[in-house]
Amino acid sequence: MNAKTLVPVEPLRAESNEVSEWLEAFDEIVDQEGSTRAAELLTALSQRAQEMGVETPAQLHTPYINTIPVEEELPYPGDRAMERRLEAVIRWNAMAMVHHQNKLDAGIGGHISTYSSLATLLEVGFNHFFHATYGDQPGDLIYFQGHASPGVYARAFLEGRLSEEQLLNFRHETRGKPSLSSYPHPWLMPDFWRFPTVSMGIGPINAIYQARFMRYLEHRGLLPESPRKVWAFVGDGETDEVETLGALTVASREKLDNLIFVVNCNLQRLDGPVRGNGKIINELEGVFRGAGWNVIKVIWGSDWDSLLAQDHSGLLLKRMEECVDGEYQNCKAKGGAYVRKEFFGKYPELAEMVSGMTDEQLARLHRGGHDPAKVYNAYQRAIEHRGAPTVILAKTVKGYGLATAQARNATHQEKKLTEDALAAFVKRFDIHIPESAAKDGLPFLPAKDSPELAYLRERRKELGGYLPHRESPKLDFIAPKLEFFQESLAGSRGREVSTTMGFVSMLRQLMKDPKIGKLVVPIVPDEARTFGMESIIRQVGIYASQGQLYTPHDQEMLLYYREARDGQILEEGITEAGSMASLTAAGTSYSNYRVPTVPFYSYYSMFGFQRVGDLIWAFGDARGKGFLMGGTAGRTTLSGEGLQHCDGHTLVLSSVYPTCCSYDPAYVYEIAVIVQDGIRRMYEKGEDRFYYITMYNDDYAMPEMPQGSEQGILRGIYKFKPAANGKAALQLFGSGPILNEALRAQSILADKYKVAADVWSVTSYTELRREALEIERWNRLHPTEAEKKPYIITALEGAEGPIIAATDYMKAVPDQLAPWLLTRLVSLGTDGFGRSDNREFLRKHFEVNAESIAAAGLSKLVREGKFDARKAQKAMKELEIDPERIDPARA
Ligand SMILES: Cc1ncc(C[n+]2csc(CCOP(=O)(O)OP(=O)(O)O)c2C)c(N)n1
Numbered sequence: 001m002n003a004k005t006l007v008p009v010e011p012l013r014a015e016s017n018e019v020s021e022w023l024e025a026f027d028e029i030v031d032q033e034g035s036t037r038a039a040e041l042l043t044a045l046s047q048r049a050q051e052m053g054v055e056t057p058a059q060l061h062t063p064y065i066n067t068i069p070v071e072e073e074l075p076y077p078g079d080r081a082m083e084r085r086l087e088a089v090i091r092w093n094a095m096a097m098v099h100h101q102n103k104l105d106a107g108i109g110g111h112i113s114t115y116s117s118l119a120t121l122l123e124v125g126f127n128h129f130f131h132a133t134y135g136d137q138p139g140d141l142i143y144f145q146g147h148a149s150p151g152v153y154a155r156a157f158l159e160g161r162l163s164e165e166q167l168l169n170f171r172h173e174t175r176g177k178p179s180l181s182s183y184p185h186p187w188l189m190p191d192f193w194r195f196p197t198v199s200m201g202i203g204p205i206n207a208i209y210q211a212r213f214m215r216y217l218e219h220r221g222l223l224p225e226s227p228r229k230v231w232a233f234v235g236d237g238e239t240d241e242v243e244t245l246g247a248l249t250v251a252s253r254e255k256l257d258n259l260i261f262v263v264n265c266n267l268q269r270l271d272g273p274v275r276g277n278g279k280i281i282n283e284l285e286g287v288f289r290g291a292g293w294n295v296i297k298v299i300w301g302s303d304w305d306s307l308l309a310q311d312h313s314g315l316l317l318k319r320m321e322e323c324v325d326g327e328y329q330n331c332k333a334k335g336g337a338y339v340r341k342e343f344f345g346k347y348p349e350l351a352e353m354v355s356g357m358t359d360e361q362l363a364r365l366h367r368g369g370h371d372p373a374k375v376y377n378a379y380q381r382a383i384e385h386r387g388a389p390t391v392i393l394a395k396t397v398k399g400y401g402l403a404t405a406q407a408r409n410a411t412h413q414e415k416k417l418t419e420d421a422l423a424a425f426v427k428r429f430d431i432h433i434p435e436s437a438a439k440d441g442l443p444f445l446p447a448k449d450s451p452e453l454a455y456l457r458e459r460r461k462e463l464g465g466y467l468p469h470r471e472s473p474k475l476d477f478i479a480p481k482l483e484f485f486q487e488s489l490a491g492s493r494g495r496e497v498s499t500t501m502g503f504v505s506m507l508r509q510l511m512k513d514p515k516i517g518k519l520v521v522p523i524v525p526d527e528a529r530t531f532g533m534e535s536i537i538r539q540v541g542i543y544a545s546q547g548q549l550y551t552p553h554d555q556e557m558l559l560y561y562r563e564a565r566d567g568q569i570l571e572e573g574i575t576e577a578g579s580m581a582s583l584t585a586a587g588t589s590y591s592n593y594r595v596p597t598v599p600f601y602s603y604y605s606m607f608g609f610q611r612v613g614d615l616i617w618a619f620g621d622a623r624g625k626g627f628l629m630g631g632t633a634g635r636t637t638l639s640g641e642g643l644q645h646c647d648g649h650t651l652v653l654s655s656v657y658p659t660c661c662s663y664d665p666a667y668v669y670e671i672a673v674i675v676q677d678g679i680r681r682m683y684e685k686g687e688d689r690f691y692y693i694t695m696y697n698d699d700y701a702m703p704e705m706p707q708g709s710e711q712g713i714l715r716g717i718y719k720f721k722p723a724a725n726g727k728a729a730l731q732l733f734g735s736g737p738i739l740n741e742a743l744r745a746q747s748i749l750a751d752k753y754k755v756a757a758d759v760w761s762v763t764s765y766t767e768l769r770r771e772a773l774e775i776e777r778w779n780r781l782h783p784t785e786a787e788k789k790p791y792i793i794t795a796l797e798g799a800e801g802p803i804i805a806a807t808d809y810m811k812a813v814p815d816q817l818a819p820w821l822l823t824r825l826v827s828l829g830t831d832g833f834g835r836s837d838n839r840e841f842l843r844k845h846f847e848v849n850a851e852s853i854a855a856a857g858l859s860k861l862v863r864e865g866k867f868d869a870r871k872a873q874k875a876m877k878e879l880e881i882d883p884e885r886i887d888p889a890r891a
């Protein structure tokens with residue numbers, strides 16, 4: 001019987017002659033006219049039923065058997081015996097490196113069981129599918145399950161790309177010896193790993209947007225079309241992360257047939273079964289099919305074929321359908337006798353079916369993901385499939401072949417094997433390895449001229465070389481000079497504009513640059529209008545893979561909603577995670593495609609670091625470049641929006657990302673200086689860093705750039721306006737629009753209280769702190785040398801008196817400089833939940849308005865004996881400050 005015609009309709013069949021007649025007729029059509037014709041008939045029937053108002057259940061599931069029927073399988077093209085031997089050695093080495101290290105250094109960690117379930121899925125790919133190059137282009141992009149890294153290292157060891165020393169220093173990265181990182185981290189192994197994946201869910205969503213970005217580059221003519229694929233190996237437990245499944249429809253909507261997910265369905269995660277009481281493969285089939293993906297299930301190995309062929313009654317399929325994953329796990333954990341009794345034994349007919357098989361044979365009955373022939377066929381279908389992405393749901397066994405750990409709940413945590421278990425491993429996989437290496441569980445490298453290694457090399461040569469491999473190409477990139485942004489540097493000549501508007505003009509101008517304009521990738525999550533980017537939409541269009549299939553209602557207008565196949569803007573809709581994944585693809589394109597695109601991701605700052613912080617962490621790890629533009633920034637500048645929207649803390653969050661340079665500019669020329677230098681450092685000099693820049697929607701006149709302020713802007717501080725009346729007794733720091741409050745405070749202090757103050761623009765407390773820490777470390781490590789001074793100290797030389805630092809962010813932001821400014825520093829910031837009101841009242845509430853700054857200055861001078869306390873008290877009243885009101889941090 002054709003496996004495809006087996007459907008679980010036994011009860012119906014028994015009940016009604018009519019049903020069995022229909023089924024027989026259908027079987028005949030499949031047999032005589034083929035499955036395509038049968039499918040057409042079914043579709044026609046279903047359509048007719050719908051037309052007549054007959055409710056039919058949505059069909060998202062197929063029977064619990066392989067999608068590809070045996071008779072449609074292609075023969076395996078490789079040398080199976082050779083590949084089996086190779087895979088066995090790789091399995092051994094993957095296990096040995098973890099085992100060895102944990103014997104040496106108990107608790108250092110690593111994983112054995114995940115790769116053991118994944119080995120065949122990867123090996124078939126390495127031997128037959130994963131291209132390292134396509135002509136002069138880099139090849140397939142592969143997202144590996146992060147904690148299966150030992151297997152990837154073990155293969156690279158056989159390929160001669162990693163040394164034994166490296167294997168033996170797995171997870172010993174700080175000893176000055178060649179070593180290997182725990183998981184895929186391009187930051188730590190920049191020539192090897194391309195994609196950080198080990199934070200569950202990050203790999204899958206990034207893979208989807210990677211495949212989409214590849215199309216974007218092709219459609220825009222920045223990349224030649226190639227059959228290159230994005231492969232993502234995903235854990236079945238990992239699919240519980242919202243990021244894993246949350247963007248599936250992007251892939252189907254965009255018809256990403258360059259994308260293949262392989263879900264390693266070993267039915268287990270860390271603690272236990274993924275769906276003990278159900279079936280993860282069924283669940284995922286429904287989700288992916290419902291989302292429009294091509295689904296290929298690889299459930300059973302070839303040794304099940306003959307059993308299924310004997311299943312005329314459909315009883316075996318019924319047993320397969322009713323058995324839950326917890327029970328399937330038992331079958332692999334408890335051995336052949338158990339399988340006979342509990343799985344087949346449930347129905348005498350099935351027990352009879354396997355009566356000629358030994359317990360050992362029953363124990364060994366393969367799951368599809370461990371059968372190279374089944375896996376090969378699935379992969380082949382996947383790469384040939386057109387018009388939709390493919391998911392392969394491959395059933396495997398966690399801890400496959402580890403006698404005492406296979407399919408056990410605790411197998412994920414298995415780190416080392418006993419001597420007996422090592423011996424059993426060698427026997428189980430028939431590994432030809434010297435006795436001493438086998439006994440000690442040490443890595444084993446076959447002779448260079450062994451047939452196995454020759455085969456491995458030959459296969460990889462055929463596929464264009466080795467991978468994973470990450471490139472750090474020399475970028476032929478000339479950043480525009482600062483003068484290019486002349487318009488932004490010149491000020492607004494009294495016109496009131498926001499820094500956001502200023503940035504949008506810069507972006508528009510940048511995209512007109514004949515050399516790098518086309519490399520700019522603006523990304524927005526349904527917020528372009530908020531930032532006034534309509535003109536950019538008109539200028540370069542929104543990327544739409546199908547073009548614009550309708551006439552937009554506003555086409556008559558100058559700034560209409562323009563979509564185009566070669567559109568430049570990535571308008572992502574309301575998905576900050578998806579936008580971040582696009583930024584990641586664009587910001588690493590210099591390495592993955594040798595196309596150094598420069599992304600500018602503009603978003604509602606509140607929904608950035610706190611919402612997709614882990615994706616940003618991975619972006620840093622991936623050596624991502626580009627600009628995160630935090631729009632509607634500030635706790636008091638975004639009026640009316642309140643607690644959920646008013647961002648007064650992202651600059652604290654962004655400060656923890658090692659490669660993120662955070663800036664909080666007040667004026668458009670500051671943004672111009674930061675962006676120009678950013679492009680130069682990232683793309684011309686090749687530095688692996690990215691930028692977080694706040695943008696505010698407060699309109700005010702933008703001054704012209706003061707002469708010689710560039711260095712200060714970039715390093716984090718410069719004097720913006722010295723005291724007019726004599727030498728300053730007080731220093732006022734301001735950032736973002738709060739700089740204007742500091743300037744107003746300067747006037748209040750001078751006019752009303754005869755206190756002279758200098759005003760400084762602090763563009764980056766984080767950069768100032770980093771530099772100071774670096775200098776301090778150097779001083780600490782060089783006690784015999786003359787002490788160096790951090791920039792914050794030299795910049796403030798001669799500037800006397802207390803410092804009042806006011807920001808639209810939390811006090812923790814200026815407090816970053818406390819170690820160097822000591823008791824001089826008083827931080828005013830917006831700690832506490834936001835409120836809805838206008839700027840004037842919000843700034844009063846959070847005590848960052850000019851009056852609060854002035855009062856704080858006077859109060860601090862009192863403490864230093866430089867101002868009369870009663871006068872300061874009176875000033876508070878005059879400045880409408882209620883000293884007894886509740887602390888806004890707690891309000
Ligand atoms: C976001 C996140 N949460 C938790 C972990 C810790 N963790 C590492 S592996 C793992 C289990 C993975 O199960 P599965 O995805 O099924 O992979 P398998 O090892 O079974 O192939 C967990 C919870 C992680 N790496 N990332």
Ligand SMILES: [Mg+2]
Pocket residue numbers: 235236237238264265266267268269274398
């Ligand atoms: Mg799993």
